[in-house]
Amino acid sequence: MQYAEFHSGFIWTSLTTAILGGFAFGAYLAVVIGYGLPAGQGFYALIQTHGHLQLVGWAGVFIMGISLHFIPRLASFPLPHPERMSRILWLMIPGLLLRAVGGTVLASLEDSPIFVPLSWLVGASGLLEGGAIVLYVSLLMETVRGSHAVRRLPALSAVKPYFGMMAVGWVLYACLNLFLLLHMALNSTSTVDPAWNEFAVQIFVSLVLLPVAFALSVRLFPLYLALPAPDWPVHGTAYVYLLAILLQVVPTAPPLAGLAPEAIRSVVALGTLLKGGVILWFVWQLDLLTRRRPLGRQARFLEPGPDRPPTRPGLPDYGEFGRFERLVYAAYTWLALAAFGELLGGAAILLGYSIPIATDAIRHMYLLGFITHLVFGASVRMLPGFMRRKRVASAALVDATFWLGSAAAVCRVVPLLSPSWLFDLLPASGVLAQTSFAISGLLGWGAVLCLAMNLRQTADAPMKQLSGHHWTTPIGHPRSGQRPEGGGLS
Numbered sequence: 079m080q081y082a083e084f085h086s087g088f089i090w091t092s093l094t095t096a097i098l099g100g101f102a103f104g105a106y107l108a109v110v111i112g113y114g115l116p117a118g119q120g121f122y123a124l125i126q127t128h129g130h131l132q133l134v135g136w137a138g139v140f141i142m143g144i145s146l147h148f149i150p151r152l153a154s155f156p157l158p159h160p161e162r163m164s165r166i167l168w169l170m171i172p173g174l175l176l177r178a179v180g181g182t183v184l185a186s187l188e189d190s191p192i193f194v195p196l197s198w199l200v201g202a203s204g205l206l207e208g209g210a211i212v213l214y215v216s217l218l219m220e221t222v223r224g225s226h227a228v229r230r231l232p233a234l235s236a237v238k239p240y241f242g243m244m245a246v247g248w249v250l251y252a253c254l255n256l257f258l259l260l261h262m263a264l265n266s267t268s269t270v271d272p273a274w275n276e277f278a279v280q281i282f283v284s285l286v287l288l289p290v291a292f293a294l295s296v297r298l299f300p301l302y303l304a305l306p307a308p309d310w311p312v313h314g315t316a317y318v319y320l321l322a323i324l325l326q327v328v329p330t331a332p333p334l335a336g337l338a339p340e341a342i343r344s345v346v347a348l349g350t351l352l353k354g355g356v357i358l359w360f361v362w363q364l365d366l367l368t369r370r371r372p373l374g375r376q377a378r379f380l381e382p383g384p385d386r387p388p389t390r391p392g393l394p395d396y397g398e399f400g401r402f403e404r405l406v407y408a409a410y411t412w413l414a415l416a417a418f419g420e421l422l423g424g425a426a427i428l429l430g431y432s433i434p435i436a437t438d439a440i441r442h443m444y445l446l447g448f449i450t451h452l453v454f455g456a457s458v459r460m461l462p463g464f465m466r467r468k469r470v471a472s473a474a475l476v477d478a479t480f481w482l483g484s485a486a487a488v489c490r491v492v493p494l495l496s497p498s499w500l501f502d503l504l505p506a507s508g509v510l511a512q513t514s515f516a517i518s519g520l521l522g523w524g525a526v527l528c529l530a531m532n533l534r535q536t537a538d539a540p541m542k543q544l545s546g547h548h549w550t551t552p553i554g555h556p557r558s559g560q561r562p563e564g565g566g567l568s
């Protein structure tokens with residue numbers, strides 16, 4: 079059996095959803111909230127639609143595309159039914175479209191005769207997306223099961239619990255999403271139940287997005303960033319993380335949340351503390367920000383030889399992917415900040431205090447700061463190779479993505495963390511905070527647009543032009559010579 083070619087449809091779907099849906103809606107929400115404009119009917123429905131499109135359409139579909147290419151190679155077993163990849167998209171795209179349109183217009187049609195049929199169409203979006211998710215998870219499971227060599231593949235077994243969490247998280251989220259949408263249609267409302275929606279969002283972030291980001295980081299960054307190969311208990315860390323998530327998330331399920339509120343608050347705080355701690359431990363062990371340990375086997379790529387010109391300082395590439403590492407460092411800085419915030423928040427509650435860190439700030443540190451920057455960095459570094467190109471089209475656009483993305487995350491999160499006494503002391507800082515919150519969405523939207531343009535140009539570049547023996551680095555000078563072997567999975 080042959081390994082299937084990379085299916086770039088996932089990436090274009092993810093980028094289109096982000097540009098036309100998730101980030102565009104976020105930009106509107108941020109302007110309205112930032113400047114305190116009248117929110118209007120259906121504003122909360124728009125928040126829910128933004129959240130769903132960003133989680134599933136932007137981050138989720140991107141992860142689907144990468145994992146369907148990456149996991150079979152990690153498991154040394156090709157996808158048994160590669161034709162199913164297109165079917166996943168045939169279900170997912172109309173599902174996302176129905177949700178985007180329905181979620182936006184439903185609230186303004188409450189008195190119209192088309193409200194009921196439209197709300198059932200939004201319900202159908204849950205069915206379509208659920209179908210896509212089940213197809214995706216089953217395809218991955220068949221691949222991993224089919225790999226007779228799984229036990230002999232330490233590279234896969236170390237990260238299997240993370241992929242296991244991801245599979246469970248996808249299915250749980252798909253079921254919750256479907257039931258919530260059907261419940262919404264039955265009750266003729268334009269928003270889904272807020273408490274259950276919050277629970278579903280937590281499940282998706284904690285069980286799908288974070289674990290898969292950790293697994294990909296452990297497997298890819300030693301290669302792409304010349305980090306030491308992991309010699310720490312990657313497997314065990316996943317179980318501690320899972321325990322933390324069970325403590326933090328399960329008690330917030332609406333049927334449990336009302337029982338023994340004090341005890342539940344303490345359990346959730348303990349889970350939050352443990353989650354923050356285990357993520358900080360993970361970041362420390364990954365050594366990406368700290369660089370404490372000697373370099374791994376990739377270090378040999380850093381040494382110039384007769385047929386090997388010097389690579390970029392400390393990195394195993396010649397700059398043909400732009401300064402992609404800055405996106406990854408930004409991602410991990412946001413992750414460490416979010417985890418530290420959770421650690422502090424959890425510890426404070428257990429000690430009887432309360433630290434006013436907004437849940438929304440922590441959420442966007444994880445989602446916009448960490449996950450989105452990781453998607454940016456991984457796209458720029460991996461996708462040219464997946465698309466059989468040797469470099470990204472424009473290093474300047476990589477820089478633009480970095481600056482716009484970082485500005486978006488700072489503007490989205492910092493105003494929420496600023497203490498109220500600062501606004502009393504310096505009234506101008508209030509205006510600054512409002513304005514930066516308001517423009518954060520536009521900045522984020524710009525970052526994704528730059529990434530999309532860059533990837534489109536990369537895909538459109540003729541293959542032969544980019545795969546010649548002599549090639550020009552986007553950073554620095556023309557070089558000739560071989561590409562370092564660090565490109566691994568491309």
Ligand code: HEM
Nearest residue numbers: 104105107108125126129132133445446450486518519522
């Ligand atoms: C600069 C970009 C972004 C802006 C301006 C933005 C803006 C917002 C706003 C204003 C809210 C409502 C907050 C509230 O209820 O007080 C929100 C909620 C949310 N956002 Fe974002 N966001 C951005 C990026 C993202 C990204 C990248 C993701 C995920 C990958 C995301 C996922 C969510 C989720 C899950 C919610 C909660 C939705 C719900 O309550 O159902 N956002 N966002």
